Amino acid sequence: MHKLxxxxxxxxxxxxxxxxxxxxVKPYERDRLADPIMSWDRDAxxxxxxxxxxESREGSRGATGTSGxxxxxx
Amino acid sequence: MKPSFRNLARPVATAALLIVGVxxxxxxxxxxxxxxxxxxxxxxxxxxxxxxxxRKKFSEQFAVEANYFIDKVSGASxxxxxxxxxxxxxxxxxxxxxxxxxxxxxYNLSYTNSTERDYISNTTHFxxxxxxxxxxxxxxxxxxxxxxxxxxxxxxxFAPKIEWKGSSYSRSFVAGVSQVVTRDLIxxxxxxVITDQGLLSNPxxxxxxxxxxxxxxxxxxxxxxxxxxxxxxTAVEGRVKYYLPYRAAASASYRYFDDTxxxxxxxxxxxxxxxxxxxxxxxxxxxxYTQNHATFYSDLFPFAKSQNFExxxxxxASTTNYTIGLKATYAFLPDGWKIFKRGTVTGDVSRIRFxxxxxxxxxxxxxxxxxxxxxxxxxxxxxxIYQIYLSMFF
Numbered sequence: 001m002h003k004l005x006x007x008x009x010x011x012x013x014x015x016x017x018x019x020x021x022x023x024x025v026k027p028y029e030r031d032r033l034a035d036p037i038m039s040w041d042r043d044a045x046x047x048x049x050x051x052x053x054x055e056s057r058e059g060s061r062g063a064t065g066t067s068g069x070x071x072x073x074x
Numbered sequence: 075m076k077p078s079f080r081n082l083a084r085p086v087a088t089a090a091l092l093i094v095g096v097x098x099x100x101x102x103x104x105x106x107x108x109x110x111x112x113x114x115x116x117x118x119x120x121x122x123x124x125x126x127x128x129r130k131k132f133s134e135q136f137a138v139e140a141n142y143f144i145d146k147v148s149g150a151s152x153x154x155x156x157x158x159x160x161x162x163x164x165x166x167x168x169x170x171x172x173x174x175x176x177x178x179x180x181y182n183l184s185y186t187n188s189t190e191r192d193y194i195s196n197t198t199h200f201x202x203x204x205x206x207x208x209x210x211x212x213x214x215x216x217x218x219x220x221x222x223x224x225x226x227x228x229x230x231x232f233a234p235k236i237e238w239k240g241s242s243y244s245r246s247f248v249a250g251v252s253q254v255v256t257r258d259l260i261x262x263x264x265x266x267v268i269t270d271q272g273l274l275s276n277p278x279x280x281x282x283x284x285x286x287x288x289x290x291x292x293x294x295x296x297x298x299x300x301x302x303x304x305x306x307x308t309a310v311e312g313r314v315k316y317y318l319p320y321r322a323a324a325s326a327s328y329r330y331f332d333d334t335x336x337x338x339x340x341x342x343x344x345x346x347x348x349x350x351x352x353x354x355x356x357x358x359x360x361x362x363y364t365q366n367h368a369t370f371y372s373d374l375f376p377f378a379k380s381q382n383f384e385x386x387x388x389x390x391a392s393t394t395n396y397t398i399g400l401k402a403t404y405a406f407l408p409d410g411w412k413i414f415k416r417g418t419v420t421g422d423v424s425r426i427r428f429x430x431x432x433x434x435x436x437x438x439x440x441x442x443x444x445x446x447x448x449x450x451x452x453x454x455x456x457x458x459i460y461q462i463y464l465s466m467f468f
Contacts, residue, residue: 023208029257032317037347037355038260040252040315040325045110045125045141046422046461053114053459057428059365059389060331060339062246062266063309 100175100205102137104415105130108465110143116426116457119149135175139184143167152388152435152453162231165190178205192225192236192277201248209254214264216248226277242272258317266309275301281386282436283375284447292440294447297378299385302370307333311341323347336369337390352405359399359424367392373434374448388453391433399424413468422461429454 025033032038041047055061112123125143132138145165171184180203188195201216222242229235250264276299285295313327324346331339343361350356368390370383401422407414435453439445 023210025210025254025257027209030254032258033254033260035317035321035323037321037323037349038315038317040260040262040313043108043420043463043465044139045108045127045143046420046463049110049112049123049125049143049461050424050459054363057389058339058363058393058395059333059335059337059368060309060329060341060363061307062268062331063248063264063311063329 100178100180102131102134102173102175103129104467106465106467108463110461110463113460114457117151117428117455119147119151122146137173139171139173141169152437163190178209179203191234192227194223196221212252214248214250214252218246220244224273224277239277240273242270242274244268244270259314261314262312264311267306269306271304274303274305275299275385276387279387281375281384282447283378283380285378291442292447294374295378299387300383301385302335302383305334307331321349331365335390337365337367339363339365355403357401359397359401361397364394365392367432373432388430388433392431393428393433395426395428397424397426414466415468417464417466419464420462424459426457426459427454428457
């Protein structure tokens with residue numbers, strides 16, 4: 001139990017350390033990433049429509065992208 | 075001032091800086107209204123789609139999106155043609171989606187209803203996205219629950235007689251990470267596991283088996299498909315997007331798919347985006363897809379009920395397809411008009427070539443024409459997809 005507690009405390013410490021990572025791409029360096037040409041999926045209807053076209057003709061499905069640009073603009 | 079995507083980029087970039095540097099919170103996308111039209115032609119089918127989408131922020135934290143999509147299907151695919159009947163149907167899909175942002179976390183809750191004469195689906199989705207590590211990383215977790223009612227039209231296209239055959243349930247779990255790698259490069263990985271239970275076969279697709287009964291001109295018999303009533307799939311996709319030195323973007327993605335029916339699939343895609351004179355955005359896309367067949371799939375079974383599970387659905391066959399797509403977007407109303415800040419109009423044409431390695435074209439062939447079962451030509455077809463849509467931002 002004592003060992004488990006130590007692992008939990010160490011884990012929390014590492015998480016706190018990770019949260020304080022300094023961003024290596026500074027906010028003022030993200031102009032290119034915020035350009036609409038860098039968006040994964042600018043047009044929701046068209047993206048969903050093409051996914052549907054493929055999904056209804058192929059055996060595979062899923063994992064066709066996650067929302068959020070990762071550039072702080074979500 | 076001329077309309078431009080660069081002009082569009084500036085407020086977004088400024089917003090991003092404000093979010094990260096000042097407010098320390100994420101931001102919801104612009105309000106928009108879209109009118110969309112699509113036309114799919116290929117494999118004997120003509121499917122016309124029309125859609126309207128409205129997205130509206132009610133505060134800096136809360137937004138609502140509503141979407142209506144209608145697909146009108148006419149024609150008949152190869153397997154339906156083999157049964158000498160024609161499809162005419164509509165699929166109406168209504169969805170509502172709520173977004174809520176609190177600090178660096180975005181929550182999304184959506185509900186979708188899709189209705190055809192012989193298929194009804196109700197889907198609920200919840201996801202959350204968390205920006206972390208100085209907003210260089212976005213983690214997304216999602217869950218989807220889908221309940222479907224499956225029927226079969228035993229009447230005709232114009233006088234339908236629907237027999238409800240059963241139901242199916244589907245649950246999906248998604249985890250994704252999007253990562254800023256450098257000031258020019260974003261990468262992402264998404265994992266999705268989907269599990270289904272219930273009636274999972276398409277009632278309109280049939281299996282065939284060798285039948286040499288005297289008087290049988292085609293040399294085969296036909297029977298209903300029998301699928302397992304469970305199915306679990308895993309898909310992982312990795313992707314990168316790179317901002318080129320002369321203001322253009324290149325992207326690449328790869329997806330690996332694996333399921334409990336024995337299908338393994340690979341999808342690779344390349345994309346390129348080029349703005350021209352701040353008015354136009356031109357995009358090109360190449361996609362390659364390949365899969366092997368499901369373990370219980372066969373184009374021709376040796377005799378009736380030769381296996382517990384039997385399928386001859388072309389979606390489960392060994393197949394490869396290639397897509398080339400071109401898209402052009404034009405920006406207008408740079409200074410806005412009435413309530414609108416700007417607008418774009420987009421045209422998109424995609425061409426897909428489908429080729430099957432073990433699904434044969436049984437139309438117009440048969441013993442009488444010199445084709446014994448299993449020697450007919452392999453099926454292949456080309457499809458063209460047209461999309462045109464108007465997007466107004468406000």
